[in-house]
Amino acid sequence: MSKTGDPNIMSMERKEFEALIRHAVQDAVRAELYCILRTPSRSLLEYWEHEGPDDPAGDAQVISEALELLQQYEKNPEGWRTLEEFEAEHNLDLPD
Numbered sequence: 001m002s003k004t005g006d007p008n009i010m011s012m013e014r015k016e017f018e019a020l021i022r023h024a025v026q027d028a029v030r031a032e033l034y035c036i037l038r039t040p041s042r043s044l045l046e047y048w049e050h051e052g053p054d055d056p057a058g059d060a061q062v063i064s065e066a067l068e069l070l071q072q073y074e075k076n077p078e079g080w081r082t083l084e085e086f087e088a089e090h091n092l093d094l095p096d
Helices: 014-038 056-075 083-089
Strands: none
Touching: none
């Protein structure tokens, strides 16, 4: 780099300018990737706020209702359908 007569103006060769831009872009990309990779995972396994308060009585009721429904299906197996039957009944062509 060389300075001209004006102390506020600098000149540089094209290669120097390209290297400066390349360095700035690499630093910016590196910083962005660092932020992305450092963001903690908020998967459902780690994020329990959606579960609500601990409710053993409510949990027992849900389990009881599910077991009752399964017993009803065991008594009346016509309620069970295969995926192929469901697709045919609803004219669906779901991907494999």
